[in-house]
Amino acid sequence: MSYMERKKGTKPFNLAVDVGCGSGQGTNLLAPYFAKVVGTDVSPAQLEMAVTNKNPPNVSYRECPAEDLPFSSGEVDLVTAMTAAHWFDREKFLLEADRVLRPGGCLALLSYTMDFGVEYGDVPNKTLKDICDEFYAALLPFRNPYIGTSSVKIYSDMLDSCSYPDKEWNECLRVKRILPLSGYFGLVETFSSYQKLLQKDPAEAERLSNDIRKKLMSAMKVSSADTEVTVVTKYFYWLARKPV
Structure with a gap:
């Protein structure tokens, strides 16, 4: 605005x-x-x-x-x-x-980007990132080939295709929000790649989620998935103005 x-x-x-x-x-x-x-x-x-x-x-x-x-x-x-x-x-x-x-x-x-970050207390961010990255790597083969490994290039190419001279690109805006750990999984499980795995092999999808959940809870030293964490979303966007 x-x-x-x-x-x-x-x-x-x-x-x-x-x-x-x-x-x-x-x-x-x-x-x-x-x-x-x-x-x-x-x-x-x-x-x-x-x-x-x-x-x-x-x-x-x-x-x-x-x-x-x-x-x-x-x-x-x-x-x-x-x-x-x-x-x-x-x-x-x-x-x-x-x-x-x-x-x-x-x-x-x-x-x-699909690599949501998770932060919790004094647990090193890299520790949690490495566990989350396991989740994303397991889902990567199920990502729609139309999108590829990252949608950033799609948007960058669209910006290049936009004929308006007045335009700008913003690579990374980090937005943090407090969610229960279960809410983080709720977000990842809406990914089309997770949904594709769920459709193909429901037991494997459940096993993967449970495995990552246990690893995160162990690293955080907590016993409940209701524990609140900070979920970091990395947005990118472009803006352009039609000539007068």
């Missing part, structure tokens, strides 16, 4: 579109800054979850592909996609975002 205020300047902002919104967690964060926020997704199941959330009155949802947005040309102040753009047809999406954006409107694409 600070980027928009610097670059676009004209407030209030009218319309933000969150593409690939999923259950709407990111969509709702935009509500205080825009007259209207619309989350879009191709998944009816995800949108059903989004609608059942407690949404601000200016937030609504539409089912549509990222490459065919139901908005008039030049209608939108902000097009954003949070941990979703790597699934889009990138060339078609950039063209569609350009179509719906107002002159001076902004495009913001955000995602995070």
Whole structure:
């Protein structure tokens, strides 16, 4: 929003579109800054979850592909996609975002690396990192080849493909939040790679999670997975402004 205020300047902002919104967690964060926020997704199941959330009155949802947005040309102040753009047809999406954006409107694409960090008390971060890295290494063979080993390059390439001269890349924004250790596993188990392993071999997926959980609890010297830890997410994102 600070980027928009610097670059676009004209407030209030009218319309933000969150593409690939999923259950709407990111969509709702935009509500205080825009007259209207619309989350879009191709998944009816995800949108059903989004609608059942407690949404601000200016937030609504539409089912549509990222490459065919139901908005008039030049209608939108902000097009954003949070941990979703790597699934889009990138060339078609950039063209569609350009179509719906107002002159001076902004495009913001955000995602995070899969190597979440865990911090706890005075336990050396490297000790916990090495255990977590075992988890990620075991899941790597199940990662979708479309994404590859890291989605950072996808986003970097998309930025290079964006024709707007006014754009910026942010490599790593660390965000820390307090969660029970079980919450960390809940996050990792939402990864598509874990879900693919779970589908292929449920017993192996469970064994892997339990093994990493035991190793972390042993290193932390705790007996409960309800123990609170600091989970570190490393976001990367790029921002661009459509020429006036």
